[in-house]
Amino acid sequence: MNEKLTASMEKYLVGIYRLTNEGKIVRTGELVKFFNVAPGTVTNTVRRLKKEGLVIHNPYKGTRLTDKGLKIALNAANKYEVLERFLTNVLRVEKVLAHQITFSIGYYVPDDVVAKIGKLLSKA
16 A cells, blocks of 8 residues: 555546556546546546656546556555455345445455455355
């Protein structure tokens, strides 16, 4: 976990990653819909991500991850995927709810716990 990276910032990196393909640019409106937040919230978070060197943002064009942002997003996305699979496959939580829970708590779950969950899932 990056010390300057907040839960919200990590969540946005994962969102941008999920909404983009290799090098594709994601528009603010797509992030607004994905996170169900106000455009100003997206703008403020993207500014913080840009300041940390995690995204490249061009006003009125869109945002994409930098290599540094992609590395963090991939790690977090893998972690979120394991948590979602645990919630849906083991606990039988509905997929939409599992997604919401994962985006709420994923940042706070230590990597070693996620690794243990991943091992448990691979045995099932």
